[in-house]
Amino acid sequence: MTNSSDRKGKLVILSGPSGVGKTSISREIIRRLGAYFSVSLTTRPIGAGEKDGVDYHFVSKEEFERALADHELLEHACVFGNYYGTPRRPVEEALAAGRIALLEIDVEGARQVVRHFPDAITIFILPPRLEDLAKRLNARNRGEDEQARLKRLQRAQEEIAAAAREYKYRVVNDDLNKAIEEVIQIIQNEPK
Numbered sequence: 001m002t003n004s005s006d007r008k009g010k011l012v013i014l015s016g017p018s019g020v021g022k023t024s025i026s027r028e029i030i031r032r033l034g035a036y037f038s039v040s041l042t043t044r045p046i047g048a049g050e051k052d053g054v055d056y057h058f059v060s061k062e063e064f065e066r067a068l069a070d071h072e073l074l075e076h077a078c079v080f081g082n083y084y085g086t087p088r089r090p091v092e093e094a095l096a097a098g099r100i101a102l103l104e105i106d107v108e109g110a111r112q113v114v115r116h117f118p119d120a121i122t123i124f125i126l127p128p129r130l131e132d133l134a135k136r137l138n139a140r141n142r143g144e145d146e147q148a149r150l151k152r153l154q155r156a157q158e159e160i161a162a163a164a165r166e167y168k169y170r171v172v173n174d175d176l177n178k179a180i181e182e183v184i185q186i187i188q189n190e191p192k
Ligand code: 5GP
Pocket: 015, 016, 017, 018, 040, 041, 044, 075, 076, 077, 079, 084, 085, 086, 104, 105, 106, 107, 108, 109, 110
């Protein structure tokens, strides 16, 4: 197994509350830095506009549990009642090839990855204000009921509190282009 001393690439972990703009930022990291985007396994249903194998590998609970039992996952977590996990092999291969491997995962998953890769570049994206976050979550409305929406918001607040303690970098997304530049600078300035 690859360990932190012989790998050549950079492992980047991007976290933040739902609706904060992580996906837009990730897209630019991939485009501009040629990063490998880690496609997670998830048991949640596929959303409108999402592609299986591109946004996620959409799997059954049984398939997820098999991957977990076979030690195929670098980390995993339960988010909003669904399982999410990072396939280990492609991340290790990207790093061994000297690439940036980008993981868009939650706080719990980030903790697990940092245990294996202590020098991972951990970046938390913050909303400028919580009211803005609430508005964005409303606007995105994925057909959730009020209770699910509130749950999402509560989780966002918990994640923000955790971020203050645990992430190496924090970037406020009040202007998407500025946030992208900041994240790219952070990644480029970190040694391999
Ligand atoms: P969504 O379902 O909205 O795409 O993602 C919900 C949450 O799950 C987000 O915070 C996202 O970062 C997180 N997530 C996505 N993939 C993974 C993964 O592989 N592992 C972990 N721990 N969290 C993930």
